[in-house]
Amino acid sequence: MTLTGHSLIAGEPVVGEGKTTNGFNPATNEALEPAYSLLTEEQLKTATAAAKDAFPSFSSLDPETHAAFLEAIADNIEAIGDELITRAGQETGLPAARLQGERARTTGQLRLFAAVVRQGDFRGVRIDPAIPDRTPLPRADIRQRQIPLGPVAVFGASNFPLAFSTAGGDTASALAAGCPVVFKAHNAHPGTSELVGHAVTKAVKDLGLHPGVFSLVYGPGASIGQALVADSAIKAVGFTGSQAAGIALMKTAAARPEPIPVYAEMSSLNPVFVFEGALKGDVDALAAAYVTAVTGSSGQLCTSPGLLFAPEGEAGDKLAAAVGRAVATCAGQTMLTAGIAASWNTGTEALRSAEGVSLIGKGTPGATENAPAPAIFGTGVEHFTSNHVLHEEIFGAASLVIRYRSTEDLLQAAARIEGQLTASLHLTGEDYPTAAPLIPVLEQKVGRIIVNGWPTGVEVGHAMVHGGPFPATSDSRTTSVGTLAINRFLRPVAYQNLPQELLPEPLQDTNPWHLNRRINGNVVPAEEKAEASA
């Protein structure tokens, strides 16, 4: 496909009247063609107005068309073929195998949400039938369902050009909820965004939906993002990126005449706690797995482990030594952008020069530009609890091994950390009594607890939580991965004493959408129903 270099508003290419921007190949620092024209804030309003216009029809779509739409997007993304992987690789430096995996995840989650739309439990149907003879007062028939919030602004993430971008998790869950999406492309991968943008637009057209259901907009980073969040047509925001940018969007959303929810997934150190029992096994394998989790995708995952707590003493020393050996064999991989590589350098320099921090091991720089040598540092728990620099996320292939003396040390360190996406525990049966008290502390700090595994590789399923207390996310009550993500874009409405003729279909007695319904508080299965798994 010939890339146009323009926004795609309600199905039509729109030439931005602002400046232009190019993608860059971070492996070479060379600009990629075409240049992308950037919208003005005035032009942006066309997209949000179209989304508002599309809302009434899209929000009341029948489940089958709605699900077919999500599946068509997935099909269309696959139909792009290798061009998508090639372009994404050029724009991000990510290897083809990783991007192929990410594409499968992206289409997989679109199909999963199609299944969710067919199954329909997210519609939250509750019926409290009338009790006309109740005393002292009769009870009216009251029915409840969840309806979509309205048009959603989604921001592309630099580190997942497919799965957290144009048709990624935020877009998929918002569309599944029935919300039109205005998608702000990340300027680091404009071509990848355009390719997927056409895939979505084609699905909108083929299914005969209102064209305003989806727009892809390019604009000057922060300013157009703020304008988008401030736009009165927008009713919720999905964002994955830095803490500074996320907090700026939260402030804009809270200051609107009508405040709206912002779902920002921002930063996480993803601490790993290694217990004594786990060090009686294959310490080299444990060290290698840790280093793989730290260095995979050049460490640019939301869930890359930035901290590993290992006990003091001989076994811990062995682990640290094995980590040093493992990281020494790693070559640097191209980072997403020159700016991200520069931030990584600043961050590791600050960590290296912090009191009590030493280098455990270091790899070699990669052969390309922006491919710094992965580095793992070490320190004692007393430095971690007293120096805030050691709590700063370094986005990229760096991590800090913290040596602890006692369970009390671990409990204190866990209580000290800010909100995180994940915490991982490596242990064996003998460690259960030691580890057990840590779990309720970690529940207050993280969205996901993992045993004998690594936080990277976020499964897209029904039970996943990719979220956590602030500042990991802006809203700990949600997840941005997995089927529960749809709940972010819904709100309940009750209908009291409505005649069948005026009730929305999902609430009618005949249950034409075959929904499971909560009647008097208890779930009553539909006689015929779809299954939730894709």
Added chain:
Amino acid sequence: MTLTGHSLIAGEPVVGEGKTTNGFNPATNEALEPAYSLLTEEQLKTATAAAKDAFPSFSSLDPETHAAFLEAIADNIEAIGDELITRAGQETGLPAARLQGERARTTGQLRLFAAVVRQGDFRGVRIDPAIPDRTPLPRADIRQRQIPLGPVAVFGASNFPLAFSTAGGDTASALAAGCPVVFKAHNAHPGTSELVGHAVTKAVKDLGLHPGVFSLVYGPGASIGQALVADSAIKAVGFTGSQAAGIALMKTAAARPEPIPVYAEMSSLNPVFVFEGALKGDVDALAAAYVTAVTGSSGQLCTSPGLLFAPEGEAGDKLAAAVGRAVATCAGQTMLTAGIAASWNTGTEALRSAEGVSLIGKGTPGATENAPAPAIFGTGVEHFTSNHVLHEEIFGAASLVIRYRSTEDLLQAAARIEGQLTASLHLTGEDYPTAAPLIPVLEQKVGRIIVNGWPTGVEVGHAMVHGGPFPATSDSRTTSVGTLAINRFLRPVAYQNLPQELLPEPLQDTNPWHLNRRINGNVVPAEEKAEASA
């Protein structure tokens, strides 16, 4: 019971080191004894620290003890007997019958939440079992549950001294979620708050819970409220009151180092739409029912109808005349406070002097202090759409009848109104085609749609939504009445590959809490389970 006049922090009376305040009998403007000592912000920290200390044990309580606790509160409130009704009547001017109904609602919702706790669906258990042989990568066992957010600050409402106060809906749902509560009493009914506070404290003691599970605090209105919301131990806020106060709390919560959710239920005009068909029936009865809804509890309900849209023409004229006759028979009832009565006067004066507004009818002043004559005004739809003064809530027994010419008028007016708790439609079968297009518009504006009924008398059930878009509430995704209210105080956590020994009980294979569980996305009922209705 002899009232102490002091706060009740973690089970112990605490003498406030600030000034004192008295309740006032609004029927006589006389001060009520005792004086209540107000806490300083420093003293307040004792309560939030105790709530934080109580959280680990309270949040992991077994369902039976947890439910018994809620039931014990209900029993203890009933055990206070007539003293509660008498004191609440003195402090609020509300009639005994209304307060008896409110007490029944308060104890009823505590028992309903006890049933919810026993049934356990709010725990949101989701299990995606491991798939070890999945390719290309195996799937780990992942389980999810909802856990409580942490200590919750609840603010008492002036207009519901029982059902939205000390042990009201916010407190009941927060406690049911497993969140300790620090309750800030409304200074308009301190004695009522203390009576119920002792009832809660006794239940805490009798069940052997950590005393920090509940504290009742008195303080200087706005300042201590802000301090409470800003306190780092507090993780969510429940509030019912004015828009100005609610928005101030929202701002404080958003500006914290760790922002927290505020559930503020603020203001609502509760528009009523009358269609032609409804005017072919008993117009006098319709008018009388409207006037009852407007004047009941002196119009001081969140759901009192402030607007009624009636068609122009003869039938509408008849309705307006009947409304005028009905309101003329009404005597004013004592309002909650002298300040609220003064605001009502200011509000009705502004409405009366607005262009195009005339008086339809007026009652007589009550025999007591602060009992102004109910008043109903009239205007044309063109004035409503052009003058913002006509969109201001007047808290008290006043309402505005708006005459419309066409369905188009109604659609435009509905699109113009701000977020509301409710909208009501009065119609017959012949009006269905006219009314149908209004429903999707109203869904975007309100939390509850009612046909041939009135918004007052909010049923406490599973399907109720007492919420709505801003500024009706701070968060349209929630309800403050009904069992769904518990969701406000929960957040999901995922557990990946945890051994049974380390999994929280609700997630263990043996399902010791007999919970319905969502397995691979589909609900699987527990073999033995509790029912959700009390």
